Every structure is written in C-alpha cells, then in structure tokens.
Amino acid sequence: MGFGIVVENFLRTLGPTMAKNPIQFQSGLSLTKFLEHYGTEQQCRDALFRLRWPEGFVCPECGNGTYCVITRSKRFQCNRCHHQTSLTAGTVFERTRTPLRVWFLAIYLITQRKQGISTLQLSRAGHGVRSCFLPRPFGERSG
Numbered sequence: 306m307g308f309g310i311v312v313e314n315f316l317r318t319l320g321p322t323m324a325k326n327p328i329q330f331q332s333g334l335s336l337t338k339f340l341e342h343y344g345t346e347q348q349c350r351d352a353l354f355r356l357r358w359p360e361g362f363v364c365p366e367c368g369n370g371t372y373c374v375i376t377r378s379k380r381f382q383c384n385r386c387h388h389q390t391s392l393t394a395g396t397v398f399e400r401t402r403t404p405l406r407v408w409f410l411a412i413y414l415i416t417q418r419k420q421g422i423s424t425l426q427l428s429r430a431g432h433g434v435r436s437c438f439l440p441r442p443f444g445e446r447s448g
C-alpha cells in the first residue's frame with residue numbers, strides 16, 4: 306500500500322459524515338516522504354479534491370459535472386445551477402483558517418504518536434495545532 310493511499314484513506318474518514326470510529330494509521334512513515342507528497346497547500350488541495358470527487362467534480366446540488374473555480378475564494382461553482390461549494394465543506398477542515406498543509410502535517414504527527422485517532426480528537430486538536438506542534442510552520446508565506 307502506497308503512502309499516499311494510507312493518508313488519503315485516513316482523510317476519507319474525515320469526510321462529510323465525520324465518522325467517529327477510531328482510525329488505525331500506519332506507523333513509521335518518513336517525514337521526508339510525507340512532505341514530498343503533502344508539503345504544499347496545492348498538493349493538499351489536490352488530495353482533498355481526489356477524495357471528494359474521485360470521479361471528477363459533481364455538484365452537490367444538481368449533480369452536474371462542469372464547474373469553474375472562483376480564483377479569489379477558491380470555491381467551485383457549478384456551471385448549471387451556480388451553486389458554490391468548497392473542498393472543505395462538511396469536513397473538519399471547514400471552519401478553520403489553518404492551512405491545509407498544517408492540518409495534514411498535524412494528522413501525520415498525531416497518527417505517528419498514537420496508534421489511532423478519532424475525528425473527534427482531531428477536531429479538538431485543530432485548535433491546538435499551532436501551539437502544540439507547529440508554533441511557526443514553515444515561516445508562513447503570504448500571497
């Protein structure tokens with residue numbers, strides 16, 4: 306099982322239903338490998354996109370498959386009904402300003418510390434991510 310699959314299986318469980326089952330996570334994954342695949346915001350967004358729409362974009366309102374991306378808000382707008390949705394809508398990532406790459410890294414770190422984690426725990430951990438694990442992650446780039 307590839308590393309990407311492990312992470313994405315894990316993230317899938319954080320999806321719209323917010324499953325509360327404990328999740329087992331493979332230990333011993335190298336941080337280097339992790340950052341190679343999920344080190345940038347764009348990589349994390351791509352990973353979430355694949356999880357959310359494995360067959361390609363589907364409008365949650367009308368089921369249409371074509372969309373455009375609103376550059377500033379990074380939201381997806383359906384070409385048919387103009388409903389807007391985001392990658393993080395309905396997930397634990399939705400109500401946070403924390404960059405996705407920080408979330409991903411937090412997930413990685415947390416799951417390396419314990420055998421498993423529930424989404425509830427992760428949700429709680431979200432607030433402490435910066436102070437507990439990453440006081441100044443990667444020296445915040447702006448723009």
Ligand SMILES: [Zn+2]
Pocket residue numbers: 364365366367368369383384385386387388
């Ligand atoms: Zn639509």
